[in-house]
Amino acid sequence: MRFPLPLPVFFTTGVAVSAIAISACTTVPDTGRRQLNILPASQEISMGLTEFQKYKQEKRISNDPQMNARLQRVAAQLTRVIPLPDAQWEFVVFEDATPNAFALPGGKVGVHTGLFEITENDAGLAAVVGHEIAHVVARHGGERVSQTTMTGVAGSLLQAGLKGASGITSGQSSAILGAYGAASSLGVILPFSRKQELEADELGALYMARAGYDPHEAVAMWERFAAYKGRAGSGSKPEFLSTHPVDSTRIAKLNEFMPRAMSEYRG
Ligand SMILES: [Zn+2]
Numbered sequence: 001m002r003f004p005l006p007l008p009v010f011f012t013t014g015v016a017v018s019a020i021a022i023s024a025c026t027t028v029p030d031t032g033r034r035q036l037n038i039l040p041a042s043q044e045i046s047m048g049l050t051e052f053q054k055y056k057q058e059k060r061i062s063n064d065p066q067m068n069a070r071l072q073r074v075a076a077q078l079t080r081v082i083p084l085p086d087a088q089w090e091f092v093v094f095e096d097a098t099p100n101a102f103a104l105p106g107g108k109v110g111v112h113t114g115l116f117e118i119t120e121n122d123a124g125l126a127a128v129v130g131h132e133i134a135h136v137v138a139r140h141g142g143e144r145v146s147q148t149t150m151t152g153v154a155g156s157l158l159q160a161g162l163k164g165a166s167g168i169t170s171g172q173s174s175a176i177l178g179a180y181g182a183a184s185s186l187g188v189i190l191p192f193s194r195k196q197e198l199e200a201d202e203l204g205a206l207y208m209a210r211a212g213y214d215p216h217e218a219v220a221m222w223e224r225f226a227a228y229k230g231r232a233g234s235g236s237k238p239e240f241l242s243t244h245p246v247d248s249t250r251i252a253k254l255n256e257f258m259p260r261a262m263s264e265y266r267g
Contacts, residue, residue, distance in 0.1 A: 031202065038142075062113050078126060090108050219251060
């Protein structure tokens with residue numbers, strides 16, 4: 001759900017942003033990585049809640065009993081162990097043949113019906129959902145927007161526009177939501193960085209292990225995704241794969257992480 005980035009020329013106000021950044025470092029739980037986050041978590045959460053409400057009104061919700069039961073089962077396991085204290089958890093299956101899933105700040109998770117044939121089983125679904133929620137726990141959307149706001153033309157775009165009551169610009173808001181996979185209006189291309197993807201893979205594997213799923217199933221699931229991509233051909237690249245490139249490096253890195261994940265496996 002990302003759209004081309006328009007490139008209007010605005011003038012930056014970089015000095016003001018730099019001053020804010022000094023007191024805007026946060027730490028990612030479990031990896032301990034320090035990151036830049038210039039926007040308060042509360043603003044991200046209220047955006048996530050609003051966006052999910054909109055998404056539910058605009059998209060068809062699936063009544064498929066098996067898919068819904070599987071998602072709720074996996075959700076019950078994962079939410080016991082995922083460190084997202086302010087979450088108002090909600091897991092919804094949407095009618096959409098595109099294999100995709102997303103998680104928004106505030107604990108709102110959407111899974112497309114088209115994803116279930118690739119995830120295959122509970123552990124496979126836990127791998128994707130755990131990965132998506134890891135992006136939220138690690139506040140990767142806010143971090144991406146913060147990094148971009150500090151530099152370059154996209155940053156100028158993010159700073160432009162009227163600030164709403166929450167003090168956040170419309171550009172920043174849609175960029176954050178876009179990063180989490182749910183941009184609706186303006187739409188700025190701001191995919192997660194490679195580093196963030198690897199971090200989400202590792203956190204997702206940890207959550208799986210703590211929730212009682214063998215984290216090796218995450219590796220198997222990404223391999224199924226790679227096979228699906230091969231079958232679908234280069235002409236029809238599904239959204240999830242366009243933002244989650246599956247390659248041998250990624251799978252190898254996840255494999256390297258297995259000993260740590262297995263040390264927390266409660267199977
Ligand atoms: Zn990801």
